[in-house]
Amino acid sequence: MKEQYKLLKGDMLIEIKSIEDSSVDLIITDPPYGVNYKGGTFDDSEYAVDVNVPKWFNEWYRVLKNDKYLFIFAGVKTLHRWIQYGISAGFTYKNILATRSFNNGSIAPKNNFGFQFQPILVFSKGDGASFNDVDFIPTSDLWLKDKRNKNPKQYTYEYPNFIKTEWAYATAKVASSKYHPNEKNVELTEFLVKLVTSENEVVLDTFMGSGTTGIAALNCNRYFIGIELEETYFDTAEKRIKNKCWQMNLIVLYYM
Numbered sequence: 381m382k383e384q385y386k387l388l389k390g391d392m393l394i395e396i397k398s399i400e401d402s403s404v405d406l407i408i409t410d411p412p413y414g415v416n417y418k419g420g421t422f423d424d425s426e427y428a429v430d431v432n433v434p435k436w437f438n439e440w441y442r443v444l445k446n447d448k449y450l451f452i453f454a455g456v457k458t459l460h461r462w463i464q465y466g467i468s469a470g471f472t473y474k475n476i477l478a479t480r481s482f483n484n485g486s487i488a489p490k491n492n493f494g495f496q497f498q499p500i501l502v503f504s505k506g507d508g509a510s511f512n513d514v515d516f517i518p519t520s521d522l523w524l525k526d527k528r529n530k531n532p533k534q535y536t537y538e539y540p541n542f543i544k545t546e547w548a549y550a551t552a553k554v555a556s557s558k559y560h561p562n563e564k565n566v567e568l569t570e571f572l573v574k575l576v577t578s579e580n581e582v583v584l585d586t587f588m589g590s591g592t593t594g595i596a597a598l599n600c601n602r603y604f605i606g607i608e609l610e611e612t613y614f615d616t617a618e619k620r621i622k623n624k625c626w627q628m629n630l631i632v633l634y635y636m
Contacts, residue, residue: 381507382388383624384598384603384604385594385598385603385604385605385606385621385625386604386605386606386609386617387588387594387605387607387614387621388606388607388608389607389608389609389611389614390607391609392436392439392543392586392587392607392608392609393432393435393436393615394503394620395607396439396443396550396586396607399403399443399584399605400443401442401444402442402443402444402445402446403443403445403581403582404443404444404445404582404583404584404605405439405444405445405448405577405578405581405583406448406451406573406576406582406583406584406591406602407443407444407447407449407451407574407584407585407586407604408451408569408572408573408575408583408584408585408596409451409452409453409584409585409586409587409593410452410453410564410585410587410589411433411436411454411586411587412454412587412616412625416434422468425501429458429462430461433461433462433465434465434468434469435469436539436586437465437466437468437469437471438469439586440469440471440586441469441470441505444505445505446505446506447449447502447504447505447506447507447508447509448504448505448508448509448576449474449500449502449504449505449508449576450466450471450502450503450504450505451477451500451502451572452466452500452501452503453498453499453500453502453564454499454500456495456497457497458477459499459501461590462471462501463501466501466563467571470505471503471504471510472501472503472504472506472507473501473502473507474503474504474508475502475505475541476499476502476541477499477500477502477541477542477543478499478541478543479497479498479499479500479542479543479568480493480496480497480498480540481496481497481498488511497578500572509576510572511537511539511575511576512575512576512577512578513535513537514535514537514574514575515533515534515535516535516536516537516539516571516573517536517539517540518534518535518536519532519533519534519535519536539575541547543568556613562591563589563592564592564593564616565592566592566595566596566599567606569592569595569596570596570599570619571594572601573593573602574600577600577602577603578604579602580600580601581602581603582603582604582605583596583597583602583603583604583605584604584605584606584607584615585604585605585607586607587607587608588606588607588608588613588614588617589608589613589617590613590616590617590620591606591616591617591618591620591621592604593606594617594621595619595620595621598621598624598625598628599624603623605619606621609631614621
């Protein structure tokens, strides 16, 4: 059986110390936004953004290989601060992917727009390697048959920064959101994994939640390292990944 995964239970800033410098090929993570969603210290603005985000970026930069990518699901109101902290840590700020949140629990105020926009910040360490060709945008039948199309392909490999497909939602739909209140879309995550990594490379999620990034990495035959502080979510991720590993004849390397 193939050893493919490592799951670490605890604080990101502590557990990530066990990961070697420049050993990770991709980071996809959904950290606390600093929106005080639960009214607790962990997700208030000072804790999540002003105090810890610079430390998180420094660790992400340390473990990521050169020319590899960091994708961060971030909150709308604090985007500017995340971008600045990322640049200060040494990252190259590349872009913002525009997706939607299926169910963010927010009620739009009378003096503002709604908050269905789910941005994904794109950083690279260095310039960033060229993207892989990943089936994403179907080419129209008319263009496939057009004589002017000298290199007809079933899909277009020039990717927009807005995700407009049947899986445009960053969060899972309500019917499938059974693991986490902010569960992410596996298909969208798989697209990101395939776009910037190759098989058997290492994908890291430092705020693993219910393990969606791990499931996506597994589906794409990548090695996964996940860190999660909340015991309930860690247990959920552990069960999901173990079940998927059993189905695919893989095993989890170890837990801490």
